[in-house]
Amino acid sequence: MAYTYLLKGDFDNALKFYKKTDELAPKGFFTAKTALYSLEGEQSGKFPKGLYAAYMQIEWTNDENKKLEIARMITEKVPNFAPAWKELAILSNDKKERLQAIEQGLSKQPDADTKGILIINKAVILNEDGKKEEAKQLLGNLIFSPDVTTGNIELAKFTLKSIAEK
Amino acid sequence: MKLITSISCLTFLILCSCHTGTNKTNSEKQDIIFKDSSGHSLTRNDLANVTGQINYEIVSNQTIDPTAKGLHNEAIELGQAGKYDLSIAKLEKLLKFSHPGHTLLMIWLILIY
Numbered sequence: 001m002a003y004t005y006l007l008k009g010d011f012d013n014a015l016k017f018y019k020k021t022d023e024l025a026p027k028g029f030f031t032a033k034t035a036l037y038s039l040e041g042e043q044s045g046k047f048p049k050g051l052y053a054a055y056m057q058i059e060w061t062n063d064e065n066k067k068l069e070i071a072r073m074i075t076e077k078v079p080n081f082a083p084a085w086k087e088l089a090i091l092s093n094d095k096k097e098r099l100q101a102i103e104q105g106l107s108k109q110p111d112a113d114t115k116g117i118l119i120i121n122k123a124v125i126l127n128e129d130g131k132k133e134e135a136k137q138l139l140g141n142l143i144f145s146p147d148v149t150t151g152n153i154e155l156a157k158f159t160l161k162s163i164a165e166k
Numbered sequence: 167m168k169l170i171t172s173i174s175c176l177t178f179l180i181l182c183s184c185h186t187g188t189n190k191t192n193s194e195k196q197d198i199i200f201k202d203s204s205g206h207s208l209t210r211n212d213l214a215n216v217t218g219q220i221n222y223e224i225v226s227n228q229t230i231d232p233t234a235k236g237l238h239n240e241a242i243e244l245g246q247a248g249k250y251d252l253s254i255a256k257l258e259k260l261l262k263f264s265h266p267g268h269t270l271l272m273i274w275l276i277l278i279y
Binding site for chain 1: 168182199200201202204206211213216217219220241245248250251253254273274278279
């Protein structure tokens with residue numbers, strides 16, 4: 001219902017049902033954490049109305065350049081919106097830009113799901129730069145952190161396994 | 167003589183057990199991938215079957231009622247066709263649908279979709 005209300009442009013009802021989902025699945029369920037962070041921010045005036053729907057365009061388009069363009073545009077227009085920094089960190093091919101996006105995203109009080117993805121991506125870059133132990137430490141700390149989401153535990157473990165095997 | 171033999175055997179057994187213990191500890195230490203100051207640790211064994219993907223269906227082992235599943239599929243199709251009000255009506259009907267097979271996973275899916 002949350003997603004359908006979002007598509008309909010009824011953001012208040014979308015928020016209501018994302019909240020219910022989050023209450024029933026506190027360790028995260030699909031996009032619920034990020035949706036809640038975004039729509040609550042829109043309701044409180046922290047973010048402009050319709051931002052989350054605009055952000056979702058990244059997922060809805062198949063064009064990689066378009067995805068990157070939308071992510072960049074949102075980070076420029078709403079720099080406090082952490083999920084757009086996360087997308088930029090994933091989509092950019094420039095390691096320096098990726099790392100900067102990760103640090104920006106982490107400094108914007110991200111939701112638990114976005115935070116986890118940012119940390120996992122940071123660990124991947126650290127490992128690429130030969131900082132294997134630092135990368136393992138980041139992932140291990142994420143896995144045992146109290147606010148980690150179920151999805152991120154699995155992804156962090158998989159990344160840790162891949163790093164440890166090399 | 168018997169006493170000396172017994173002491174020798176005992177010493178040998180103790181030495182053997184110490185040696186095995188040291189090997190085991192070393193092997194466990196080598197196996198640890200992560201350890202923190204709170205005592206959390208992860209070994210290669212813990213990560214052996216990790217795929218990085220989560221299948222939410224394993225959250226519930228109950229079978230989803232076919233009528234509920236049908237309603238959910240209809241709601242998805244209507245949503246994909248842009249008929250949001252009709253889709254929401256189906257989802258609301260689903261939420262009121264009471265059946266033992268109406269699992270927590272199903273409720274999560276209704277709420278988030």
